């Protein structure tokens with residue numbers, strides 16, 4: 001199936017701003033799904049609320065557009081009901097780690113087989129550029145006119161500590177790498193988390209004098225390097241890209257089968 | 267993981283109200299439960315954690331009540347009959363999800379075993395203080411179905427009915443019980459399979475490859491569903507949406523959907539209304555009550571009737587949509603209407619609106635975390651009648 005067959009064409013052009021990174025993520029996701037050859041009926045995409053969550057509307061899967069922060073909780077209900085389905089959950093950084101932080105860590109802890117994508121633009125895009133838990137100190141936002149004092153989360157470390165068994169990061173500059181990583185994440189059996197550094201030129205870029213989309217993409221290139229690379233060893237402040245965690249552990253739905261076995265044999 | 271329920275039929279059981287609810291839910295075909303522990307509802311989760319896996323069905327304890335209602339909505343879309351159970355604080359957390367269920371038309375049952383509030387309130391004391399929250403707790407114009415019962419056999423039946431209504435109208439249904447009902451023990455008989463009518467998920471007959479409209483009501487008003495993961499792919503959202511489930515802000519579609527969401531409940535009020543009446547035919551004093559309070563009211567009726575007083579009871583099992591016409595009719599001949607409830611008059615307001623002579627309506631209540639007894643009601647009746655305590 002070609003990538004365009006996965007799209008609901010009647011909803012294009014999309015509603016994202018020119019230069020927004022979220023469209024690149026959608027493209028990478030489509031390439032990943034296409035290369036895996038998964039049928040459209042076998043994918044359920046669950047999203048929350050935010051610019052990033054609008055991805056679900058454009059894709060011809062079973063799509064569930066839910067509440068701000070709660071996508072993983074809805075997805076848990078679907079997955080446990082139908083473990084054979086592929087659950088993909090795109091979330092914004094506020095969606096996943098502010099209002100949805102609790103669901104995020106608990107879905108990771110259960111190691112339920114869901115592919116979570118955090119589209120990290122370090123800002124609340126949909127509501128007009130307020131700071132998020134991933135903005136970081138020093139950032140300017142519509143609610144941080146004197147610069148933000150909140151420190152930011154490290155999504156990778158949280159996901160790993162919470163129990164995710166596949167944890168990776170890439171950026172919208174590295175679209176090919178991103179597609180490959182998303183593919184691995186979907187294939188992975190267990191909770192997988194991919195953080196995608198994505199640009200919001202409209203709010204983050206403009207507020208923080210980072211220029212337009214091209215300049216922001218250039219920054220993703222300069223500020224990141226593959227983990228284990230020489231560049232990373234020499235410059236510890238550089239943000240790592242690649243797969244941080246990839247391990248096997250009991251998956252929740254399979255473990256539930258074990259409960260059923262114990263209950264029915266008792 | 268939909269499985270087949272094996273409820274033990276014909277069994278005469280001495281159970282808590284919470285267990286009667288569990289038995290009713292299993293009889294109705296519950297296949298998925300998600301919840302978070304809270305007194306006085308926790309027994310429902312505990313019992314289902316034993317029973318559901320035996321039926322090859324799902325039980326999951328979520329990280330909070332927000333997650334619980336979201337998980338059951340997801341599971342319902344995947345084809346399950348679903349339920350969650352909680353009490354006041356958890357019910358507050360569920361309100362946004364409840365609204366989602368209403369908007370996205372997802373069948374689900376939410377049990378609230380009420381305790382004293384506001385806030386953490388009285389975890390182990392009974393109350394009926396969440397009646398209006400069940401009506402208007404989630405934001406925006408909407409209709410809601412909320413049911414209750416006053417004894418354990420009725421809890422069983424009304425729980426089955428909650429699932430039937432949820433499936434028939436594709437809507438969340440709230441079950442309002444309280445601490446007294448939840449924890450006291452009474453005998454129930456579980457009916458044989460087939461004895462009570464069950465409404466199963468209405469599934470679309472539209473074939474694969476043919477355009478399926480998840481939000482286009484049939485002529486009879488019902489909306490056949492297609493399980494997530496099945497042959498029809500569509501969108502579900504909490505935004506106003508068209509017949510395919512895609513977001514829209516077309517004023518015409520928004521208007522039409524809001525009307526549909528309220529009309530499908532309000533226009534079927536007769537089918538949704540359940541009540542019991544005791545000695546109303548010649549009653550000069552009509553008591554209106556529900557849930558555990560109705561037990562004491564019924565006691566008073568029996569006691570006073572034996573002395574020749576013309577007193578009766580209208581016991582409401584459907585609280586929302588409020589059966590205003592029924593109440594008006596049953597109170598038409600009454601010299602006095604006394605609403606008995608454990609709150610500051612939450613159904614009282616609805617009764618006053620319904621009857622022709624609201625000044626004849628009085629409240630008999632108790633709000634101190636103690637069960638309202640027949641003596642409490644008798645004392646209030648004497649005061650109303652000018653006879654002193």
Ligand SMILES: Cc1ncc(C[n+]2csc(CCOP(=O)(O)OP(=O)(O)O)c2C)c(N)n1
Nearest residue numbers: 049050051052068092093094095124125126
């Ligand atoms: C309960 C609730 N609170 C607040 C909002 C308003 N809201 C919508 S999207 C959003 C944040 C969006 O930011 P993010 O999740 O980072 O995604 P982005 O738009 O940047 O992709 C907020 C606060 C809401 N919809 N629901």
Ligand code: SF4
Nearest residue numbers: 016017020051125200
């Ligand atoms: S506001 Fe930002 S995140 Fe939202 S669409 Fe525009 S660029 Fe993208």
